[in-house]
Amino acid sequence: MRKKLLACVVALSVAGSVTAADRPIAPNGIALYPDYMSWKVVAPSYREDKGQIRIITGNEIAVAALKAGTKPLPDGTVLAKVAWKAEKHPSFPVATEPGDFVQVEFMVKDAKKYKDTGGWGFARFVGNNLQPYGKDKSFVAECFGCHTPVAANDYLFTKIVKTP
Template sequence: MLRIVVACIALLAVAGSGSAMDRPVAPNGIALYSGYMNWKVVAPSYREDKGHIRIVTGNEIAVAALRAGTKPLPDGSVLAKVAWKAEKHPSFPVATVPGAFAQVEFMVKDAVKYKETGGWGYARFLGNELKPYGKDAGFVKECFGCHTPVADNDYLFTRIVTVP
């Protein structure tokens, strides 16, 4: 009986690690988070220079902290920024709608691990192939450089949207 229990535990461990191993991994070791489209929407945005329609989603830790106004966000917070190329709606040309998927980016809060980048780890995955961005882990300097103007907001451009 003990052998069966040990074999089952080993099988579950291997099966559980398989899904993580199938996910793309950024050069700094951050893997694509599965289920990020099931997280709560934090805010929409439009990036004019890229022509991207975006939504930012957050895991439960991030959303709870944003709603409470907690800054800095606690460790374990993860935000996903999902981007599509903007295009005109074919039947209603005054409407701009999401077209082709462009990328998904992640910000992962761990104040100790990512101390050099304001407590945030960054990852970007491009196109339908979800190709990890960056030749090496140094790509995060580019991400962090863009986020330094909002250092007083825990390096976040996004603020949670409110509705009545």
Template structure:
């Protein structure tokens, strides 16, 4: 099931940077991470306030920590959260499916580098052009502020979706 969700996410994430020398960079220095497309699915989510379908992917370090219950997450843990607007499936209107790509967000764990934000670096790239979010590096305070309610889970909202 996790592989199926990851495959769906990879198929739906049709945006791509054009070359390594042209990768977008967040104002805090985190570059768009192209390798996330091969990561495993952690869980899907729905944002009522935004009307968005989201899927969270984790790199191998993140997945191992989630499976083992390791907290705090080790350095090198990285999550990607992809978001799409939602629409009704035209042939099956009781189903809600992804529509327009909205953004991809990254959380990168490096306890020394990101000490002021709980050890996490944040980056967001918006739309099909992957426009970096934020005017300057202080945008991370907005991200970190949202994550403080889950401080007891090392500032991470997402848990592995239960599957048999």
């Protein structure tokens, strides 16, 4: 019985593991980071023009650098921006809550690899099937163009939220 249970646990863990080959990959080669929701929350945000509630999470490198005020952020920094449609709470209409999942976007810091886009690689995965965004790697021009107004802040709109 113990051997069967162990074999079942091993089979389930292997079946449930996510390898790079199993993850969606953006046209520029950035693969989805499957653990982005287990990273620390850096900040919430609301995008009025899109009607989206968002949270920004960061890997350990990102969070440590943001807390320390390090600029530019070091290579290895990865930030995820997770977006849901904003919906009124059905029992309390003055409250807004996340509805349907919209997308997750990543910013990956590698100053040499992404030197043409301020040291940042960009990726977006849309919908519940996490469809990679963009027909080819030129989609990053759209991402980078949006971030150029905040070039002085290492191309980041986000700052880590402060709490007591």
